[in-house]
Amino acid sequence: MKTAAGVGVLLGGLVTGDWLGSVAVAVLFAAWWLVRIADGPPVLAAALTFHWIQVSIGLFYASITGRTLSAITSSDYRTMVLIGLGCVLALAAGLHLGMRATPSRSETAPPIHAPIFGLNTLIVIYIGLVATAGGVQQLAWQFPIFTQAILAVSYLRLGLVYVLMRRLSVPSPDVLRIAVLLTVEVGLGLTGFFASFREPLILAAIALSEVFDSKRASHWATASGVVAGIVLVGLFWSGVRAEYRQDFYDVEAFAETRSMRLERINVLASDWVRSDAQEMLWNVDFLVDRLWAIYYPALAVARVPSVLPHTEGSIIGGALRHIVTPRVFFPDKPVLPSDSEMVRTYSGVFVAGAEQDTSIAFGYAAEAYVDFGVPLMFLPVLLWGVFLGFAYQTVLRLIRHRELAIPVVTVIFWMSVFLFERSWIKWMGSTGTLLIYLGGMTYAIDWWLRQREAADAALPQATGPLTPPIGQR
Numbered sequence: 001m002k003t004a005a006g007v008g009v010l011l012g013g014l015v016t017g018d019w020l021g022s023v024a025v026a027v028l029f030a031a032w033w034l035v036r037i038a039d040g041p042p043v044l045a046a047a048l049t050f051h052w053i054q055v056s057i058g059l060f061y062a063s064i065t066g067r068t069l070s071a072i073t074s075s076d077y078r079t080m081v082l083i084g085l086g087c088v089l090a091l092a093a094g095l096h097l098g099m100r101a102t103p104s105r106s107e108t109a110p111p112i113h114a115p116i117f118g119l120n121t122l123i124v125i126y127i128g129l130v131a132t133a134g135g136v137q138q139l140a141w142q143f144p145i146f147t148q149a150i151l152a153v154s155y156l157r158l159g160l161v162y163v164l165m166r167r168l169s170v171p172s173p174d175v176l177r178i179a180v181l182l183t184v185e186v187g188l189g190l191t192g193f194f195a196s197f198r199e200p201l202i203l204a205a206i207a208l209s210e211v212f213d214s215k216r217a218s219h220w221a222t223a224s225g226v227v228a229g230i231v232l233v234g235l236f237w238s239g240v241r242a243e244y245r246q247d248f249y250d251v252e253a254f255a256e257t258r259s260m261r262l263e264r265i266n267v268l269a270s271d272w273v274r275s276d277a278q279e280m281l282w283n284v285d286f287l288v289d290r291l292w293a294i295y296y297p298a299l300a301v302a303r304v305p306s307v308l309p310h311t312e313g314s315i316i317g318g319a320l321r322h323i324v325t326p327r328v329f330f331p332d333k334p335v336l337p338s339d340s341e342m343v344r345t346y347s348g349v350f351v352a353g354a355e356q357d358t359s360i361a362f363g364y365a366a367e368a369y370v371d372f373g374v375p376l377m378f379l380p381v382l383l384w385g386v387f388l389g390f391a392y393q394t395v396l397r398l399i400r401h402r403e404l405a406i407p408v409v410t411v412i413f414w415m416s417v418f419l420f421e422r423s424w425i426k427w428m429g430s431t432g433t434l435l436i437y438l439g440g441m442t443y444a445i446d447w448w449l450r451q452r453e454a455a456d457a458a459l460p461q462a463t464g465p466l467t468p469p470i471g472q473r
Contacts, residue, residue: 005029016063020078024056027085031092037099040396041210043410046202047417048092054420055084058292067285071295080298083374084420087365090378091417094385101386102393112401116449119167126164129157130184134258152437155415159407159442161185161200165207166406173222178204182226186233191261193248195237199414201230206410238287239275240268293421297366299347304370308346315342315367316380319425323432339423346370361421368424380424388416388431395439399446408442 005026012025031052035044058069059081071077117125133154164181168174182204189197205226213219247254247264254260275283289295304310322336340353342362352358368377392413399405416431 001029001033005033012060016059018059018063020081021059021063024052024059024081024085027089028052028056031088034092034096035099040392041206041406041410043206043413044095044392044417046206046209047414048088048095050202050418051091051420052085052088054291054293055081055088056292057288058294061288061292067281069285069289069292071289071292071298075295075298076302077294077298079301080294083297083301083369083377084294084365086374086378087368087381087420090381091385091388094382094387095389095392095417096385097382098386098389098391099393100389102390102397109400111405112450112453115167116401116403119164122160122164122167126157126160126181129160130188133157133188152433153441155411155434155438156441158199158203158411159438162203162207162407162410163403165204166211169208169211169219169222172216172218173208175218175222178222179225182229186229187262190233190237190265191258193245193255195241197233197237198230201226201233202414202418203410205230206414210406235280235283235287236269236272238290239272239279239283240265244268293361293363296343296347296349296351296360297363297369299349300343300362300366301369303348304346305373307348308370310373311371313371315371316424319423319428322425323428336425342367342423362423363421364424364427365420384427388413391431391435395435395443399443401446401449404442404446404449408439412438 008025008029009022013019013022015021028049031048032045035048037044058071058077061067062069062072161181165178168178168181182201185200185204186197189195189200205223208219208223208226211219212223244264247261251260254264338353338359339362340351340358340360343349343351343360344353346362346366351360353360364381365377368380371377372379392409395409395412396405399408412431412434415434416427419427422430
C-alpha cells in the first residue's frame with residue numbers, strides 16, 4: 001500500500017499541476033489506512049471516499065478537463081479544500097481511535113456465520129418490503145412523533161439489498177437477478193423526491209467488493225456494471241431533477257401516484273438521451289458542481305471572523321441540546337430550521353430556503369469553522385469520529401449473526417459517514433436514530449435467534465434418554 005500511496009500522491013500533483021492535488025491523494029490513502037479492518041465490510045473506507053470526493057472532486061475535474069466551476073471562479077476554494085481535507089483526516093483518525101478503544105469480541109461468544117434464511121425466502125421478504133414501502137413512508141409522516149423511528153426501520157430494505165447482493169455474487173454473480181434487483185431499487189429511488197437511488201447502488205458496490213475475486217472475469221464485469229450504473233444514473237438525475245421535482249408542486253396527485261411519477265421519469269429519460277454533446281458536458285459540470293460541496297463554506301470562511309465573529313461553540317452546543325430532547329418525549333420541540341438560514345447568515349448569499357420548500361446545505365465543516373475556527377474546529381470532528389468508531393465495533397460485536405451484523409453496520413455507517421455537506425444537528429440526530437431503532441431492532445432479532453438456536457441445541461439432550469441414537473438401540 002505504501003508504494004501505491006507514493007505513486008498516487010505523485011500522480012495527484014502531476015494531474016492537477018498543484019501541490020494541493022498531492023495533499024488530497026495523501027489524505028485519501030491515510031484515511032483508508034486508518035479505517036482498515038480485518039473483520040467486517042469495507043463500508044468505512046467507502047463512506048470516507050465519498051466524503052473525500054465531496055471535498056476534492058472539483059480540483060481534479062477542472063484540472064483534467066479545463067472546464068470552469070463556480071467554486072473556483074467565485075470563492076477561495078483552496079482554503080476550504082484544505083479545511084475539508086483536515087476534516088476527512090480528523091474523522092478517519094477518530095474512527096481509528098474509536099475502533100481501537102472498543103473491547104474485542106469474547107472467545108466465548110464467537111460470530112455465527114451460518115445463513116439465517118434461504119435465498120428464496122429472502123427474495124419473498126424483499127418483495128414484501130418493496131410492496132409496503134409507500135405505505136410505510138405515508139405512515140411515518142402521519143405520526144410526527146414517531147417519524148424518525150419509522151423511517152429508520154424502513155432502512156431494513158437496504159440491509160436486505162446488501163444481503164441479496166452478497167448471496168447473488170457467490171460463487172459467481174447471478175447477473176440477471178442482480179440486474180432485476182438494482183433496476184427495482186433505482187426505479188423506487190427515481191420516483192421519489194430525493195436521490196434515494198444512490199444508497200442501494202452504493203451498498204451493492206460495497207457488498208460486491210466484500211466478496212470480490214479478482215481472478216473471476218464475471219466479478220469484474222459485474223463491478224464495472226454497478227460503477228457505470230452509479231455514474232449514469234447520477235448524471236441522469238442531475239439533468240432532470242429540477243424539472244421532475246417541479247411536477248410535485250404543479251401536478252395534482254403526482255406525489256401520491258407512483259405510476260404517474262414512473263411515467264414522467266420515462267419521458268424525461270427519453271428526452272435526456274437525445275441531448276447533444278454540449279448539453280451532456282453541462283450536465284457533467286452541474287453534477288460535479290453539486291458534488292463539490294465547498295462553495296458556500298468557502299464564502300463563510302472568507303467572512304468569519306473578518307465580517308462576523310466566531311460563535312464560540314453555539315452551533316454545536318445547540319445541536320447537542322436538540323439531540324438530548326427527542327421528539328418522542330418532547331413533542332412540542334420546534335422543527336429544525338432550514339440549512340439555508342445558516343448559508344444566508346454566514347456565506348452572505350440569499351439562497352432559496354423554507355419559502356420555496358428548499359434547504360441549501362451549509363455542512364458540519366463550515367459550522368465547526370464558524371464556531372471555533374482553525375485548528376480548534378477539528379477537535380469536535382475527531383471526537384465524533386471516536387464515537388462513530390466505538391459504535392461501529394460495538395454493533396459488530398454485539399450482533400453475533402454475521403448475516404445480520406454485516407448489513408446493519410453497512411447501512412448505519414454508510415448513512416452516518418458518507419456525507420460532507422450535512423449539518424451537525426442532522427448528522428448527530430440521524431446517526432442516533434439509526435443506532436437506536438435500526439441497530440436495536442436488529443440486536444433484538446439476533447437475540448431471539450440465539451435463544452431459539454440454544455433451545456434447539458438443548459432439545460436432543462433433553463430427549464436423548466427417551467430416544468437413544470440408532471447405534472445404541
